Each structure stands twice: as C-alpha cells, then as structure tokens.
Amino acid sequence: MNQNLKPVTSEHHPKVSVNPKALSIPPITWLVLAICWFVMFAEGYDLGIYGAVLPSLMEYKEWSLSPAQAGAIGSYALIGMLVGAVLVGTITDMIGRKKVMIFCITLFSVMMLLASMAPSAELFGLYRFIAGIGCGGIIPTASALTIEYAPAKRRSMMYAIMYTGYCFGGVMGALLSMYFLQDFGWRLMILIGALPILVVPFIIKFLPESIGFLMTKKRYTEAEKIANRHNISMESLNEFKSDKESETKNxxxxxxxxxxxxxxxxxxxxxxxxxxxxxxxxxxxxxxxxxxxxxxxxxxxxxxxxxxxxxxxxxxxxxxxxxxxxxxxxxxxxxxxxxxxxxxxxxxxxxxxxxxxxxxxxxxxxxxxxxxxxxxxxxxxxxxxxxxxxxxxxxxxxxxxxxxxxxxxxxxxxxxxxxxxxxxxxxxxxxxxxxxxxxxxxxxxxxxx
Structure with missing residues (x-):
C-alpha cells in the first residue's frame, strides 16, 4: 500500500490523526462480515425455499397450478431482482448503503409475510416479485460493505466467506422443508422467510455506515470517526476515494x-x-x-x-x-x-x-x-x-x-x-x-x- 498517502481532510475541519497500528483484521470487519453473511443467508433462504415447496404448492388444490404457471411464479422473484439491482445503484448513492440494506431486508421480509398468507396465486406471485426487488439490492450492497471493511489483502477471502451465506440459506430452506413441510404445509416455510426483519434493529444499531458513501458525500469527519473508532487504515480510505472518483469519471x-x-x-x-x-x-x-x-x-x-x-x-x-x-x-x-x-x-x-x-x-x-x-x-x-x-x-x-x-x-x-x-x-x-x-x-x- 502506498505509504505516501495522507489522511483525507476537509478544509472545514482540522486534520484527524489515526492510529498507525491498525489491526490487520479489526473486529469491525468480522461484525460487518457477519451481518452481510446473515443477509445473504436470508436471501438464499427466500429465493431457495420456492423450489423446496414447489411440489407441495403444485398439489395445493385451491390454486391448481400448472407447471407453466409454477415456473412463471418462480421467475417473478428473479425479475424483481433484476429491477432491484438496476435501482439500487441510484438509491444507494442518495441515501447510503446501510439504509439501502435495511430497506431491502425489511421489504423482502414483509413480502414473505404477505406471500405466506396470499389468498390467490396471482397475489402470491406479486408478493414474490416485490420481494425480489428487495433481494436485488442485497448482493451489491453486502458485497460492497464486505470488501470495503476488509483489509486489502483479505478481501477475496472475506468475499468468498460472505457469499457462502447464500448457499447455506438454501441449505436451511431444504432442511426445514424436509422435516416440517409435510406436517405444517408450504405457508409456514414461506413465513419463516419473514423472520430476518427481527434482526433489523440490531443492524440499525451496530452496522456502521458505508465509508465509501461518506467519502463521496464529502462527509470526511464522520468517515474519520468510524476509521478511528474501529482501527481502519486511512490509507485504505484514500485508496477507496480515488477508486470511486476514477470510476465516476470513467x-x-x-x-x-x-x-x-x-x-x-x-x-x-x-x-x-x-x-x-x-x-x-x-x-x-x-x-x-x-x-x-x-x-x-x-x-x-x-x-x-x-x-x-x-x-x-x-x-x-x-x-x-x-x-x-x-x-x-x-x-x-x-x-x-x-x-x-x-x-x-x-x-x-x-x-x-x-x-x-x-x-x-x-x-x-x-x-x-x-x-x-x-x-x-x-x-x-x-x-x-x-x-x-x-x-x-x-x-x-x-x-x-x-x-x-x-x-x-x-x-x-x-x-x-x-x-x-x-x-x-x-x-x-x-x-x-x-x-x-x-x-x-x-x-x-x-x-x-
């Protein structure tokens, strides 16, 4: 890393020093990684559970779904993800990654709750589509936060660990369905996908705001406070700021x-x-x-x-x-x-x-x-x-x-x-x-x- 880089300062506030003995992997890295892993886990469950309950859903006499209808409903969430992924870049630049993540988790949790009570296949599909919009914002937001708070030499490893949350979410959906689907029905399996909303207060309190967002908004004092509090190298912030400016220009x-x-x-x-x-x-x-x-x-x-x-x-x-x-x-x-x-x-x-x-x-x-x-x-x-x-x-x-x-x-x-x-x-x-x-x-x- 370039040792000649100096801490970012604003002409409106004094220079803030940073502990040069920053930890190679500070505790905040593990906290951010754990939160991002969890939201990926929740997304993996919400997207994967549909396949697990599909056989029961097609046997649900009240709706009498054909295979074509079931396949279309399966794609609604993915179409929502495409919409969400397109929108999230604009929204996150306006309100910050932390708020986007909280919004996305809340949105797909509420939609899973409504889907579990849907009176018709049409409404079920609509709720799945809106839930997909929330899911579409999770991957880029969680990826950015994980990489941003990870030491430069550990970013690939941290990203790989974070991404396994998606797979294990699918594992959990399959496990719960194996043991509870036949006795309790598909609605309970969908309802479980709404539980991540219970973790939102924890995320609001403990997840730090994106340093990259603060830097691009020229809120340098807040960025430096987070860096000092969690032993994050200011050199990495300068590096990130340069990358963001270069990305915007090009x-x-x-x-x-x-x-x-x-x-x-x-x-x-x-x-x-x-x-x-x-x-x-x-x-x-x-x-x-x-x-x-x-x-x-x-x-x-x-x-x-x-x-x-x-x-x-x-x-x-x-x-x-x-x-x-x-x-x-x-x-x-x-x-x-x-x-x-x-x-x-x-x-x-x-x-x-x-x-x-x-x-x-x-x-x-x-x-x-x-x-x-x-x-x-x-x-x-x-x-x-x-x-x-x-x-x-x-x-x-x-x-x-x-x-x-x-x-x-x-x-x-x-x-x-x-x-x-x-x-x-x-x-x-x-x-x-x-x-x-x-x-x-x-x-x-x-x-x-």
Missing part, C-alpha cells in the same frame, strides 16, 4: 471499453457464460425437487437433493476458489461446468443407487452454484480497474435473463409433457455451453489468466 468510457476491439470477444463469452450459469442455478433450484419427485422419489427425499445441491455448492465455492488460485480460473471453471454437465445428464438415467444420486447432485451443485463465485472473481481479475465493476455488473445483468428463463423453461417442458429426461438434458447442455464459452475467452493483456 463510467461511460468503461461501458464503451467493454465493446472495444480489444475486449469485445471476452465480453461476449463472459456474457454467454453468465447467462448459462445463472440459467442452470435458478432452473435447478426451482425444479430439482419436482424433477426428482417425478422420477419417483418421495417428497422428503426429493427436497434432500436440494439440500445436497446447496451444501456442496458452499463447500465447492471455497475449494474451487483455492484451486483457481493455483491452476487458473479458466481451467477450473471450464472443468467444473463440464463435471456439472456430466452429472446432470447421468441423473436422467435414474441410477438405482441412492449414494450415486446424491453424489451426482453434489457435483452438480459444485459445478453450477459454486462456480458462480469463481466466475465473479475471474471477470473482476480479467478486466482492469477502470472497467472492472462495469464488466461484472453488465455480465450479471445479462446473466439474470438466463436466471429468469430457467424456471420458465422448466415449467414449459413439464406442461408440454416431454420425457422427464429432457428436463435434465437442457441443463446439461447449458453446462456444456458454459464450459466451452469460458475456454473461448482470450487471455488478457497480461496473459496471466
């Missing part, structure tokens, strides 16, 4: 750079990979229990496969991240998607051994959900600092189109009464395309990744 140029002769090929194949990856993640998360139920497994067992999908993803993300550091992101991502394609295709054969089935589902979870984290890191490392955030944001935005299509297409396949194998094949084909697409990304200028 915002439009960064978009144009993505489609320059130098980057257009990488941009296109990154977009294809994100599209296919998110298509698989949300398609499988929505339809895997129903697909396994159609394959002859009882409700409890079919939900346990969703548990395996998310659990293996959480562990796989950390292991694959270490592997990517050693052997290169491109190789690990391509191989992971290829393994996912093979495992999903083999599931269509309905193996007689339950151990083999769990193993195949576990590999699928590792190769789809777990790979997303590495893909995020790969694109961030691939592009330069000037257009890194833009490259990731646009790739994720295009990928969310795949996320929306995945649940819809799964529902249409069932409506058309195609052979069950085709539900597996379509996700396997997407995995193969993702694997090939990654390989077609050219080396960056440095030639290192």
């Amino acid at each position: 915002k439009f140029n960064a978009v144009a750079t993505l489609f320059s002769k130098q980057n257009v090929r990488a941009t296109v194949f990154f977009w294809i990979t994100f599209f296919m990856g998110l298509f698989m993640i949300y398609g499988l998360a929505t339809w895997l229990p129903k697909m396994m139920r159609e394959a002859g497994y009882p409700l409890g067992s079919s939900i346990s496969f969703l548990f395996m999908l998310n659990f293996s993803a959480a562990l796989g993300a950390l292991l694959a991240g270490a592997a990517a550091d050693r052997w290169g992101s491109k190789k690990v991502i391509s191989l992971s998607y290829l393994l996912a394609a093979i495992s999903i295709a083999l599931l269509s054969l309905k193996p007689s051994s339950i151990v083999v089935v769990y193993g195949l589902v576990g590999i699928a979870g590792f190769g789809t959900i777990g790979t997303t984290l590495i893909l995020n890191a790969y694109i961030s490392k691939y592009f330069s600092a000037e257009n890194r955030a833009t490259a990731l944001g646009w790739a994720l935005g295009f990928g969310r189109i795949g996320a929306i299509i995945g649940p819809i297409l799964g529902g249409l396949f069932m409506t058309w009464k195609l052979d069950l194998s085709w539900n597996f094949y379509v996700f396997a084909i997407a995995a193969i395309l993702a694997s090939l697409s990654v390989l077609l990304i050219p080396k960056n200028i440095g030639g290192k990744i």
Whole structure:
C-alpha cells in the first residue's frame, strides 16, 4: 500500500490523526462480515425455499397450478431482482448503503409475510416479485460493505466467506422443508422467510455506515470517526476515494471499453457464460425437487437433493476458489461446468443407487452454484480497474435473463409433457455451453489468466 498517502481532510475541519497500528483484521470487519453473511443467508433462504415447496404448492388444490404457471411464479422473484439491482445503484448513492440494506431486508421480509398468507396465486406471485426487488439490492450492497471493511489483502477471502451465506440459506430452506413441510404445509416455510426483519434493529444499531458513501458525500469527519473508532487504515480510505472518483469519471468510457476491439470477444463469452450459469442455478433450484419427485422419489427425499445441491455448492465455492488460485480460473471453471454437465445428464438415467444420486447432485451443485463465485472473481481479475465493476455488473445483468428463463423453461417442458429426461438434458447442455464459452475467452493483456 502506498505509504505516501495522507489522511483525507476537509478544509472545514482540522486534520484527524489515526492510529498507525491498525489491526490487520479489526473486529469491525468480522461484525460487518457477519451481518452481510446473515443477509445473504436470508436471501438464499427466500429465493431457495420456492423450489423446496414447489411440489407441495403444485398439489395445493385451491390454486391448481400448472407447471407453466409454477415456473412463471418462480421467475417473478428473479425479475424483481433484476429491477432491484438496476435501482439500487441510484438509491444507494442518495441515501447510503446501510439504509439501502435495511430497506431491502425489511421489504423482502414483509413480502414473505404477505406471500405466506396470499389468498390467490396471482397475489402470491406479486408478493414474490416485490420481494425480489428487495433481494436485488442485497448482493451489491453486502458485497460492497464486505470488501470495503476488509483489509486489502483479505478481501477475496472475506468475499468468498460472505457469499457462502447464500448457499447455506438454501441449505436451511431444504432442511426445514424436509422435516416440517409435510406436517405444517408450504405457508409456514414461506413465513419463516419473514423472520430476518427481527434482526433489523440490531443492524440499525451496530452496522456502521458505508465509508465509501461518506467519502463521496464529502462527509470526511464522520468517515474519520468510524476509521478511528474501529482501527481502519486511512490509507485504505484514500485508496477507496480515488477508486470511486476514477470510476465516476470513467463510467461511460468503461461501458464503451467493454465493446472495444480489444475486449469485445471476452465480453461476449463472459456474457454467454453468465447467462448459462445463472440459467442452470435458478432452473435447478426451482425444479430439482419436482424433477426428482417425478422420477419417483418421495417428497422428503426429493427436497434432500436440494439440500445436497446447496451444501456442496458452499463447500465447492471455497475449494474451487483455492484451486483457481493455483491452476487458473479458466481451467477450473471450464472443468467444473463440464463435471456439472456430466452429472446432470447421468441423473436422467435414474441410477438405482441412492449414494450415486446424491453424489451426482453434489457435483452438480459444485459445478453450477459454486462456480458462480469463481466466475465473479475471474471477470473482476480479467478486466482492469477502470472497467472492472462495469464488466461484472453488465455480465450479471445479462446473466439474470438466463436466471429468469430457467424456471420458465422448466415449467414449459413439464406442461408440454416431454420425457422427464429432457428436463435434465437442457441443463446439461447449458453446462456444456458454459464450459466451452469460458475456454473461448482470450487471455488478457497480461496473459496471466
């Protein structure tokens, strides 16, 4: 880190000194990480629980949902996420990341409460859509806070830990559904998704405001007070301020750079990979229990496969991240998607051994959900600092189109009464395309990744 940088000061207030012996990982880092992990956990539960309750929801006689309707409802939350992700950048610049996070948690918690009491499928879908808007603001806000409060050399590790909250939220949804869904029904499972609102008072009291937001608003005194109170290096604040100013100045140029002769090929194949990856993640998360139920497994067992999908993803993300550091992101991502394609295709054969089935589902979870984290890191490392955030944001935005299509297409396949194998094949084909697409990304200028 540049030792020549001086503390940020305002011409309206005196210079504030900072303890030079700042802790490498101050306690505030762990607090922010814990809060961000929790909100990602809550989002993982809220988005994942729909797939767990889907078999019961389709058997709910009052609504008589067709597969196409169920798939469409599954996509409503994802469409809401796309809307929320687009809006959150503007809103967070106006009111701050802490307030946006509190608003998002409150919004999707209230909507989950209303969804649990919905008298009709139409209202249920509407509440899921609005909940998705709240969820759409969680990932960028939690990511920014985690990275901002983490020491520079530990940011990748902290981000990886934070992101596992999403996977474990899906694990919790599957676990609770395995034990309580048959006895208490799907409404209770949805209602549990409203409980994060109980943690909002804790977040209001203990989560510090985004230092980056304070710096961009020229509220330097508040930023310095937070830094002094929590032993945060002021050099890192100057670094962050410089990055934000550079990002603002080059915002439009960064978009144009993505489609320059130098980057257009990488941009296109990154977009294809994100599209296919998110298509698989949300398609499988929505339809895997129903697909396994159609394959002859009882409700409890079919939900346990969703548990395996998310659990293996959480562990796989950390292991694959270490592997990517050693052997290169491109190789690990391509191989992971290829393994996912093979495992999903083999599931269509309905193996007689339950151990083999769990193993195949576990590999699928590792190769789809777990790979997303590495893909995020790969694109961030691939592009330069000037257009890194833009490259990731646009790739994720295009990928969310795949996320929306995945649940819809799964529902249409069932409506058309195609052979069950085709539900597996379509996700396997997407995995193969993702694997090939990654390989077609050219080396960056440095030639290192």
